[in-house]
Amino acid sequence: MKNNIIIVGLGKTGFCVLDYFINQDVNIQVFDSKTDYDSDKIVKLSSNRNVIFNLGKNPTGDEEADMVVMSPGISLDLEFVKKFISRNIEVTGEIELSYRYGKGRFVGITGTNGKTTTTTLVGDIFKAYKSDTKVVGNIGYPALEQAVVSDADTFLITELSSFQLESIKTFRPCISAILNITEDHLNRHKTMSEYMKAKFRIFENQSSDEFLVLNYDDELLRLSQSEIKPKIIYFSRREILKEGIFVENEQIVACIGNTKEYIMDVKDILLLGQHNLENVLAAVSIAVLAGIDKSIIKQEVMNFRGVEHRLELVRTYNDVNYINDSKATNPDSSIKALEAMNTPVILIAGGMDKQSDYSSFIDSCIPKVKHLILLGETKDVIEKTAISKGLGNITKVEDMKQAVDVAFLKAKEGDTVLLSPACASWDMYESFEHRGKDFKNCVLSL
Structure with a gap:
């Protein structure tokens, strides 16, 4: 010591x-x-x-x-x-200490978007398989706290941010997963190359008898097996893979080694959006590699209704759905939320400035958003991008109550009011959870 x-x-x-x-x-x-x-x-x-x-x-x-x-x-x-x-002098972080001083088998999950949903679902599956499972990390529960009271057989399902991975030394999950890579946190990492380098640290200490789960549909994650020690297992919602977990005839199929196994029908997934299908595929991949019976996997996926602050239906009022997606802390996450919508949207967005580019975000707004409500540090930046692309009907507000009040006035029967900020929360709130709860309180008091 x-x-x-x-x-x-x-x-x-x-x-x-x-x-x-x-x-x-x-x-x-x-x-x-x-x-x-x-x-x-x-x-x-x-x-x-x-x-x-x-x-x-x-x-x-x-x-x-x-x-x-x-x-x-x-x-x-x-x-x-x-x-x-x-x-x-050694400079390190809590994740490294949890591995160094604790016990248990770590399953590490990272990516730009979908980490919390996937980690929660993986946790549910593993808990049904083995009750001595703990869900820790960036999801809000320090890994060290649980690792030091675990035994060698405890599973520690660990959500990992790029910030946490930057400071590891020997941390080594038995299964790691990278869900996707899109632009984020450039105010901290400066370049996409440095951001990716931090994410890729998740597998740097793994051995050849361990697994790395990757999203085949993300071209940035089509890595070469010859340059990576752990065995790569891909998942895909778009391609039928020679080996991996994929969708075939609207069914989730696992093909590992010489075994091809049906897991479940896609229609039995309760979560909205194609991005959540990817999250389910990642979770199924991890569970299959851990040797969990397919009946347990299927049951837990079918029961899973998502996590708070991620496309969470708060209330239906006057035939208008109010959805809390405060977990969308970058443009790509909000784009995925908009893709999941099938009604006209009144969108509440904006927050802390992470030097993100909002061009693609506004492109995704144009066919879906009938009114854009902006708040926080980025409201002027997003407004400028929106106007340059011909998106009108914009209102800038000072706080969440004003945003919800404006949304209430603009929404008509059959519309959706969506909080999906495309930005971090720290300019106005302690966390995205705090922001989401403020939105929910404002909606519930209408």
């Missing part, structure tokens, strides 16, 4: 790392640029002899340390991080 630990960032993962190390024979310094934390909790923890809190500031990089544990929300490109690395 290291003697001097620095923890940077006091979100869920930061407190989890602190809880783990506070009972170890180590010295801990905690840094966070914010100061608005539960004072009673901080005072109580500060009374511990081995913890020093430094709120309202980041480290300088000159502090004495054997390990620096970074929150995934903090860039590794900051000067103090570079200084620690130049001094040969």
Whole structure:
């Protein structure tokens, strides 16, 4: 165990790392640029002899340390991080620690979109197969917290963001999956190449007897087996594959090795949209590779109704459907949501600026959206793109209540009011969940 630990960032993962190390024979310094934390909790923890809190500031990089544990929300490109690395001090994250200090078999799931839906569905399937299964990671439950109380046979179904994967060293899932790759987080990663490099770290430590699940329909994920150690298994909703999980005659089929097996009919999936068919195919692929019986897979997929904040029907009022898709934090995710709509849409969009290009997003709006309501940092940027492409009927608002009120006035019988922001939430909200709950509260109070 290291003697001097620095923890940077006091979100869920930061407190989890602190809880783990506070009972170890180590010295801990905690840094966070914010100061608005539960004072009673901080005072109580500060009374511990081995913890020093430094709120309202980041480290300088000159502090004495054997390990620096970074929150995934903090860039590794900051000067103090570079200084620690130049001094040969290990800089890592909570996901790496969960693998290093915990037990269990990790199943890692990443991608630009669909991670939470797929991870939740995989978790449901695995729990039906083996009750000692935990769903952790970017989905909101720190992996370290569960890994250290798991045994060797526990499955840890782990949603992984590019931010979390940036800081791994030895983390090694027995099955990994990349669902798709589209432009996102360029304010952090700067280029698509760097973003992809972070995502591809999910399989860098896997061996030849382990599996990597990839989306064959995403050309960026047609990787060469000769350059990758784990066995690649593709899934596809468009192509019949020689080996993999695919759709044939409106049925999901698994063809692994010399065995071809029917899993279920596509019509039995409750989730809306072709993107959710891809999420189901990914989940089925992971479950098949884990050796789970097809009857369990079929039953759990048929029972799955999705996750909160992802194409979630909040209410039907005056024959207008109000749908919460706050989880759509990038343009591609909102494009997929619009593709799933089969009625005229009043769309609420906008949020934190991640330097995304909204051209394709507006292209997808043109045939579907009868009125566009914009809020947040990006409202002017999106409006400019929309006007340049001839999309009129735009209203800019200051908050969610105003957005829902405008949508209520614009919506006619048979329309859909859709919150699908195409942007992150952090300009106005703590999280996309907070944003989605605000939308739901506004809708339910109509």
